[in-house]
Amino acid sequence: MEYKDYYKTLGVEKTATAEQIKKAYRKLARQHHPDVNPNNPESERKFKEANEANEVLSDADKRKKYDQLGADWQRYEQQGASRGPAGGRGAPGGGFDWGQYAQGGGGGSPFGDEGGDFSDFFGSIFGNMGGGGGRSARPGAGQDYQAELELSLEEAYQGGPRTITVNGKNLRLTVKPGVADGQTIRLRGQGGPGRNGGPEGALLLTFRLAPDARYARTGNDLTQDVPVDLYTALLGGEQTVATLGSPVKIKIKPETPNGTRLRLRGKGFPVYDQPGQFGDLYLRLTIALPQHLTDEEKALIGQLAALRAPAA
Template identity: 60%
Template sequence: MEYKDYYKILEVDKKASKEEIKKQYKKLARKYHPDVNPGNKEAEEKFKAINEAHEVLSDDEKRQKYDSLGADWQRYQQTGGRTGGFDWAQYAQDANAGGGRYTYQTEEEGSDFSDFFSSIFGSMGGGGRRSSMRSKGQDYSAELTVFMEEAFHGVKKTFTLHDKSLRINIKPGVEDGQVIRLKGNGGPGRNGAEPGDLYITLRVPADPRFTRQGNDIYIDAQVPVYRAALGGDFFVDTLDGQLKLKIKPETKNGTLLRLKGKGFPVYNQPGQFGDLYVKVVLQLPEALTDKEKELFQQLAQLRNDK
């Protein structure tokens, strides 16, 4: 029977911690999962070996027993296959021996655990039946478009993924590229294990009217030149409806007005907002009437007199 080097299969050192083993297992399992490699028999076998290695090395009792076997197996090989002090019987136990320390489900030949594993941690006996393993389902990923106004107010979205209809509640303040996790909405688990998760990357396209920088919003306000010169009230469109601004007399072109707390809502922090910055862009009058031209000429003469 061929010895399986579980440390080599998981690509970890023999002194690796349980956390290191868990992290490496997740990395390799995601890479070789059958759902990611449909029809790839080599990847499927690799996936089975990775899960088997994790089953052993993540369990303190199994790992200790396996490590002891490793030393004995090495002596066995050095003797050219003769006994050489190697007692295989102490390892080839039934799973229910010793008070039923290990309990496994079984399924027909072709399931996930190897004969090597079964010989050490429990012979299921007859018909080539092997131990069956549990593994969490594959994580899925998807992208979802959320427009600027939806990101500002929050929105409920319904979409279909893998023939499954999902409804997601998006809170106000989400950003482009933000990832939301929907637990249990990934691929099905194996042999009763929990399903994977769904990770949704939100895409918030740019809006021609507004520029967002963090939680602050920048907009341009086309202010008539006479309003900027004389001052007065001016209404500007925002993501939260029209807002009245007080324009001071002689406001210059390019002036940036800051409205505190009128920007984007801060994600997951109700009642907190960024700021709104309004840039004054002077708007010259067009299609002047004769009377308007006359008045502008009078103004020009007055200014020249000064």
């Protein structure tokens, strides 16, 4: 039977702490969860492998026994294993007592066929997870649910309370300012019921931000087009600009070219989960030409054009 390297499965070192193991497992579980990858045998296999590795490495007693087995495994491979008449593995050669690893402490080979939903390798060492009825007899976390919440850019800027319905249940939550499109948060205890007294699953909530005609968002920075009339652009002046926060008064220099960009520090989007911090707001000034000119206005503009005409 092939030895399973649970540390390699989770992508951690053998010296990993319990917190590092938990973090690595959660990352793999989210990545390969059947709800995220329906009808994907490869993801299902990796999900089960991650569960099995976490079952061992997150339990101090199981991890100690597994580490001890890992240290002796090379001796098993070097000594070889005798084979019975039917071709099955018996006790390893060299007289080494592998009974110390077999579930229940009995003699003989540790390579049985138990294990429930876990591999034969797991079952031969730890049995049916300590329960007489297989894995289902052990408490387990409930299924994780997934949902989406659509917000306008302004709602994502402000944050605040929202109510969503998941599996017929109304759930009230507070959205933190600064969420991004596609960002997913995990709400513990809001998923499916646990098995055999285990904890409820989680709700994986993904935010979807509707496009906004006024602003373009890049990270925590915003860009906004601001129309400026021709006379203010030529002569200079002040103009009040509406933003997602409070209105801002800007100064426009005389002879400001079309397309000029102004940077307003700290007037952009809130930085998620960092209260009081904001990105920047970039204003792109677009010169608005006057429309429906009167004859008098046309005449005055004609005089200006003549003054600006190059000398013959």
